[in-house]
Amino acid sequence: MAKLSGKNVLVTGASTGIGAATAVRFAQEGANVAINYNRSQGEAEKVKAQALQAAPKGRYLTIKADVSKEDEVKQMFAAAISELGSLDVLVNNSGIQAASPSDELEMADFDRILNVNLRGAFMCAREALRHFLARGTKGVILFNSSVHEIIPKPLYVSYSISKGGMENLTKTLALEYASRGIRVNAVGPGAIITPINNAWINDPKKRGEVESHIPMGRAGESEEIASVFAFLASDDASYITGQTIFACGGLTLYPEFRTSWSS
Numbered sequence: 001m002a003k004l005s006g007k008n009v010l011v012t013g014a015s016t017g018i019g020a021a022t023a024v025r026f027a028q029e030g031a032n033v034a035i036n037y038n039r040s041q042g043e044a045e046k047v048k049a050q051a052l053q054a055a056p057k058g059r060y061l062t063i064k065a066d067v068s069k070e071d072e073v074k075q076m077f078a079a080a081i082s083e084l085g086s087l088d089v090l091v092n093n094s095g096i097q098a099a100s101p102s103d104e105l106e107m108a109d110f111d112r113i114l115n116v117n118l119r120g121a122f123m124c125a126r127e128a129l130r131h132f133l134a135r136g137t138k139g140v141i142l143f144n145s146s147v148h149e150i151i152p153k154p155l156y157v158s159y160s161i162s163k164g165g166m167e168n169l170t171k172t173l174a175l176e177y178a179s180r181g182i183r184v185n186a187v188g189p190g191a192i193i194t195p196i197n198n199a200w201i202n203d204p205k206k207r208g209e210v211e212s213h214i215p216m217g218r219a220g221e222s223e224e225i226a227s228v229f230a231f232l233a234s235d236d237a238s239y240i241t242g243q244t245i246f247a248c249g250g251l252t253l254y255p256e257f258r259t260s261w262s263s
């Protein structure tokens with residue numbers, strides 16, 4: 001049976017990668033989905049078409065908004081609620097990264113990444129909370145974190161901090177709103193085949209190097225993350241809050257210890 005029948009869901013950054021796969025998976029599970037994008041309406045419309053194909057009875061809309069801008073976040077929620085009637089689930093998926101030695105990092109670049117990944121995620125969560133509390137909805141808020149929530153990422157300090165902060169954001173909101181029936185959780189993906197990894201996914205040598213570090217020996221697919229979001233959004237996860245579920249092929253298991261090198 002569909003896990004999310006009749007639920008109204010907003011997925012941010014849903015025109016590509018994990019967000020797109022999540023929007024389609026939620027449609028397959030019976031949800032109505034608001035598909036946020038900030039760049040290409042064409043890409044978002046393609047995701048909407050895939051959702052329609054997967055589940056023709058669902059309602060889907062695309063909404064342009066930059067999650068780092070408060071006015072656009074408010075407009076996005078207003079549009080989703082006006083079109084779908086209400087919201088039950090928010091998937092905070094939007095995220096960006098850029099490489100730079102930390103000593104050379106410009107503050108504008110530091111801010112840009114935190115503004116999308118952490119401040120933007122909080123602003124969306126806050127709007128969802130306001131909506132859930134006003135209606136008495138036992139809603140669900142989900143974050144797309146990363147293995148870098150717990151594994152440091154040299155050259156990507158602002159990304160690493162943003163995901164580390166997301167762990168505490170998940171736990172703090174979960175604790176603050178648990179008594180009102182609102183659940184807050186995160187998924188921590190490992191290396192997934194999406195546009196954020198264009199630097200290596202189509203280069204067999206670089207991809208082999210990445211995959212050599214993953215205990216399961218391969219990068220993951222967006223659908224393997226989308227399925228965890230679908231589980232966490234559903235009543236199958238009714239007693240789970242404040243957790244990050246790592247879906248990473250074993251990357252968080254200290255792969256360097258695969259063979260014994262210490263006594």
Ligand code: NAD
Nearest residue numbers: 013016017018038066067093094095146189191192194196
């Ligand atoms: P992606 O680049 O395809 O997706 C990121 C999405 O965020 C894009 O659709 C982009 O348009 C959107 N976005 C960027 N800035 C935005 C803004 N200001 N407002 C609204 N949307 C914005 O890559 P992805 O891998 O699908 O990334 C999705 C999430 O997964 C990110 O939060 C990323 O950190 C996380 N993640 C990805 C991996 C991986 O290996 N692919 C691993 C761990 C975590």
